[in-house]
Amino acid sequence: MRAPDDLRALVEERLATLSLLPELHGQADSVRYALTGGGKRVRPVICLATGEAAGASVETVMPAALGLELIHAFSLVHDDLPSLDNDEERRGQPSTWAKYGEAVAVLAGDALFGEALRLALSYPTPHVARELTDATLGMIGGQYLDITATQPDMATLHRLKTGCLFGASVGMALWAAGVPEAEQGPWRGFGAELGLLFQVVDDILDGDGYVLTDGLDGARGIADESADRAQAALAQVTADTSVLAGIVESLRSRTI
Amino acid sequence: MRAPDDLRALVEERLATLSLLPELHGQADSVRYALTGGGKRVRPVICLATGEAAGASVETVMPAALGLELIHAFSLVHDDLPSLDNDEERRGQPSTWAKYGEAVAVLAGDALFGEALRLALSYPTPHVARELTDATLGMIGGQYLDITATQPDMATLHRLKTGCLFGASVGMALWAAGVPEAEQGPWRGFGAELGLLFQVVDDILDGDGYVLTDGLDGARGIADESADRAQAALAQVTADTSVLAGIVESLRSRTI
Numbered sequence: 001m002r003a004p005d006d007l008r009a010l011v012e013e014r015l016a017t018l019s020l021l022p023e024l025h026g027q028a029d030s031v032r033y034a035l036t037g038g039g040k041r042v043r044p045v046i047c048l049a050t051g052e053a054a055g056a057s058v059e060t061v062m063p064a065a066l067g068l069e070l071i072h073a074f075s076l077v078h079d080d081l082p083s084l085d086n087d088e089e090r091r092g093q094p095s096t097w098a099k100y101g102e103a104v105a106v107l108a109g110d111a112l113f114g115e116a117l118r119l120a121l122s123y124p125t126p127h128v129a130r131e132l133t134d135a136t137l138g139m140i141g142g143q144y145l146d147i148t149a150t151q152p153d154m155a156t157l158h159r160l161k162t163g164c165l166f167g168a169s170v171g172m173a174l175w176a177a178g179v180p181e182a183e184q185g186p187w188r189g190f191g192a193e194l195g196l197l198f199q200v201v202d203d204i205l206d207g208d209g210y211v212l213t214d215g216l217d218g219a220r221g222i223a224d225e226s227a228d229r230a231q232a233a234l235a236q237v238t239a240d241t242s243v244l245a246g247i248v249e250s251l252r253s254r255t256i
Numbered sequence: 257m258r259a260p261d262d263l264r265a266l267v268e269e270r271l272a273t274l275s276l277l278p279e280l281h282g283q284a285d286s287v288r289y290a291l292t293g294g295g296k297r298v299r300p301v302i303c304l305a306t307g308e309a310a311g312a313s314v315e316t317v318m319p320a321a322l323g324l325e326l327i328h329a330f331s332l333v334h335d336d337l338p339s340l341d342n343d344e345e346r347r348g349q350p351s352t353w354a355k356y357g358e359a360v361a362v363l364a365g366d367a368l369f370g371e372a373l374r375l376a377l378s379y380p381t382p383h384v385a386r387e388l389t390d391a392t393l394g395m396i397g398g399q400y401l402d403i404t405a406t407q408p409d410m411a412t413l414h415r416l417k418t419g420c421l422f423g424a425s426v427g428m429a430l431w432a433a434g435v436p437e438a439e440q441g442p443w444r445g446f447g448a449e450l451g452l453l454f455q456v457v458d459d460i461l462d463g464d465g466y467v468l469t470d471g472l473d474g475a476r477g478i479a480d481e482s483a484d485r486a487q488a489a490l491a492q493v494t495a496d497t498s499v500l501a502g503i504v505e506s507l508r509s510r511t512i
Contacts, residue, residue, distance in 0.1 A: 083359045
């Protein structure tokens with residue numbers, strides 16, 4: 001089983017050489033720009049590590065993992081648009097709309113969504129793509145609640161905006177690896193914690209969100225409880241989940 | 257076999273009561289607005305009529321047909337945005353961004369794309385969703401060529417912008433109806449003409465596009481040749497294609 005850094009390097013390599021539908025013509029440039037500007041690649045790494053723990057090869061799970069990262073990139077490209085978050089920069093570089101113009105950036109997000117689906121649809125079963133599609137719709141619903149400030153509560157907002165795609169990182173790997181639905185429960189219990197854990201630690205590092213509502217110690221407590229629940233769920237899985245347990249700890253203690 | 261007007265009425269009814277993922281929350285309003293403002297519903301009607309000709313029930317083909325219309329609606333919502341075509345009206349009503357604001361309209365298009373895929377993914381085979389995804393990416397490529405004026409030629413532009421989704425109207429019906437790939441050739445020859453036929457007649461009615469490059473008589477000739485090729489392809493299909501032949505003639509002679 002590979003370490004997260006090795007998995008991340010594989011993801012970078014595959015993103016850099018990803019084959020796009022030729023019908024995109026010049027639109028492909030902005031799609032590649034949005035994909036190759038860095039990022040932690042945490043969702044595809046979780047997906048690949050889950051797949052390996054479930055007994056599948058990295059190659060088998062790679063299309064699902066890449067699909068997740070394309071959906072994440074799609075969400076960033078559209079979120080950065082002037083009419084949404086109006087971010088001119090993303091990871092120290094011009095955001096996609098700042099570089100290519102707003103119109104091309106709208107289409108770049110659309111194309112990333114389509115290419116993500118194409119990857120998820122490379123499997124013989126539609127379950128992988130169903131999981132990605134439902135998670136994406138949840139994420140869109142969360143983004144709507146955020147920009148309109150109509151969320152019923154913070155937990156719902158983050159479950160949708162962040163949690164759906166993290167949950168799908170585990171769920172897509174299970175389908176890709178052929179884990180029967182009846183055996184997916186504990187795995188999914190693990191996946192359900194990752195979005196919350198990631199978000200709360202993000203807020204601790206940025207001093208916003210949960211830190212504002214629960215204080216620094218309160219937020220730290222929420223993160224630790226979530227990480228503990230994730231480890232407890234993993235302990236119920238009949239497989240070598242040591243790499244996944246390591247990912248939980250690195251999400252708990254990350255400083256960037 | 258049902259007449260096109262009956263199929264259109266069924267499509268309207270199903271669009272009006274379409275079930276959307278609850279996770280969309282308030283975003284669902286703009287999605288419904290974009291879907292129920294009228295339109296010819298020509299792509300889903302072609303899809304349903306193809307499915308019936310191939311021996312499938314309307315119910316079997318309906319999710320594919322609705323998926324096509326949702327992708328069409330998605331493309332209109334994003335095309336109408338200020339940064340693209342800047343259209344404040346669509347079919348005599350405020351366009352989605354004019355009604356709900358630009359940010360919600362970006363997300364409405366995204367959600368329509370996701371819901372379209374959810375419909376296409378309701379089949380046990382991934383082929384229906386693959387066909388829709390590839391066609392959507394082609395359409396996005398065509399839209400890019402259009403807004404950047406970088407098309408190699410008019411034929412490529414229209415094959416992507418219009419042709420891909422018309423072709424998929426036939427292709428998705430074939431997969432939904434279980435027509436083996438080896439028998440799809442003549443059906444697809446028919447489908448490949450529909451986008452060109454639709455576009456040239458559109459240009460004749462609007463006095464632009466092909467009328468500007470080929471003159472009114474020239475455009476009429478291109479439309480008639482395309483309709484004739486569509487009929488010739490249908491004649492090679494071993495099935496009752498009378499409804500489809502009628503659709504070709506109504507596309508050839510339409511005045512709205």
